[in-house]
Amino acid sequence: GLSLKKTKFHLKKEMVIVEGTDSIDHSGQIKKQTLFGNQRIGNHIYEWDNMNLLVASGDTIIDLGNTILPKGQNIIVIRKVIGRTRILVPSGIGIYLDCSILAGKVIFKEEKIELWNERLSLYSKDYQQTTRKIKIISNTIVGDIEVIEV
Numbered sequence: 177g178l179s180l181k182k183t184k185f186h187l188k189k190e191m192v193i194v195e196g197t198d199s200i201d202h203s204g205q206i207k208k209q210t211l212f213g214n215q216r217i218g219n220h221i222y223e224w225d226n227m228n229l230l231v232a233s234g235d236t237i238i239d240l241g242n243t244i245l246p247k248g249q250n251i252i253v254i255r256k257v258i259g260r261t262r263i264l265v266p267s268g269i270g271i272y273l274d275c276s277i278l279a280g281k282v283i284f285k286e287e288k289i290e291l292w293n294e295r296l297s298l299y300s301k302d303y304q305q306t307t308r309k310i311k312i313i314s315n316t317i318v319g320d321i322e323v324i325e326v
Contacts, residue, residue, distance in 0.1 A: 228253045231261075239264045241326045245308040254314040262322045263312060270306035272299050275314040275321050283322040 229236070231254070238252065241264050254261055265271055275282060277291040282298075289296060303309065314321050 227251065229255070231256045231259070233258045235260045235262075237262045237264070240269075240310070241266055245269060245310065247307050249309050249311055251311045251313065254312070254316075256314070256316045256319060258316075258318045260320045260322070261314065261316065262324060264324050264326045265310060267325045268302075268306065268308070270300055270303035270309040271323060272303060272309065272311045273297065273314070273321075273323060274311065275316065277314075277319070277321070278317045280316055280319045280321070283320065285323075285325070 227250075229238070229252070233256075236254075236256070236259065238254075238261070243266070245266075252263070271284075273282070273284060274295070274297040275291075276295040278293055280291055282289045282291060282296055284298060285300075287298075300306075312323065
């Protein structure tokens with residue numbers, strides 16, 4: 177049988193390289209995504225209005241550094257059971273972070289905020305002036321969320 181102790185799935189790291197695409201016709205499409213085990217690293221292509229990640233466990237890095245964000249509001253939804261999530265956002269993009277964490281912390285620029293069964297929402301200082309904005313919605317049971325400007 178499969179022993180969870182041997183697989184150490186909670187130590188798994190995953191890197192998500194995001195490349196923006198123009199709208200694709202998804203009529204009738206069905207997609208499945210694994211929650212545990214190996215997932216291919218990189219080469220994920222998301223439409224900007226539809227980035228929704230569900231991660232059971234592990235260390236997830238979402239790199240928006242090479243992406244041209246469309247003007248206006250872009251949304252990422254991340255649901256995570258356990259582990260650290262790091263989101264790399266290009267500078268000059270307005271960031272709105274809305275996260276709920278049972279136990280963990282949020283690291284946003286110089287801020288480090290501990291959360292215990294709390295919801296936190298914060299805006300970057302330049303949010304109103306920027307033409308491109310990203311809204312990060314994250315629900316985590318145990319783990320840290322870090323937003324890094326690149």
